[in-house]
Amino acid sequence: MKVLRPAAFAAMALVAALTLSACFGGKEEKIDSASEQMAAGTIVDVASGAGNFATLVAAVTAADLVETLSGEGPFTVFAPTDEAFAALPAGVLDALLLPENKATLAKILTYHVVSGKVMAADVTDGDVATVEGSTIKLSTASGVTVNGATVVSADVAASNGVIHAIDAVILPPGVDVAKLLKK
Incomplete structure (x- = not known):
């Protein structure tokens, strides 16, 4: 009796798997993408589970915006990554997360949100109007940028909109974060 080598066994398993996936691939893809869309959750849910938006989620919570960003929408969120917040x-x-700066924090966060779902x-x-009330400048000259911040990950789907991760925290006109440190 001939013994199969591990490499031969792996090759046979791969061929079998490819054959089975070819037979069932069409229906399986439709089911998977539908379940992914249903399982995506709201913008807050997706940001919470993404792993690179922990600071944003903490800020959204401190600003009492969880309910808003979990609402029907649709919203487009230009979401600063944890690294973007760390670069402040x-x-x-720390000052922004204090209860006395809640209004300023909410102003900054809603400046990152646009009504509608924009892929x-x-x-x-x-220029595009933000939920905060001011406008942001979008550019496609070298990738997508928002007020100079670069979109580092685009089109992260949520049930109530879309998230585009950016590499900087953008500030609305009239907000001077340096003043927060002088209090």
Whole structure:
């Protein structure tokens, strides 16, 4: 009796798996993508589970915006990553998370949100109104940028919109975070 080598066994298993996936691939893909869409959750749920938005989720919670961003939407969120928050001047994030700065924090966070669901491929150059009330400048000259912050991960789907991760925290006109440190 001939004994199969591990490599031969692995090759046979791979062929069998490819054959089975070819037979069932069409239906399985439709079921998977439908269940992924249903399982995606709200913007807050997706951000909480993503692993690189812990600071954003903490800030959204401190600003009492969880319910809003878990609402029907749709919203497009230009979400600063944890690294973007870490790049703020020392002490600024801690100051923003204080209860007395809740209004300023909410203003900054809602400046990162646009009404509607805008996928990266649909972004055009120009100014766009934010939920905060001011405008942000979108550019597609070298990838997608928002007020100079680069979109580092686009089109993260949520049940009530889409998240585009950015590499900086953008500030609305009139917000001077340095003043928070002087209090």
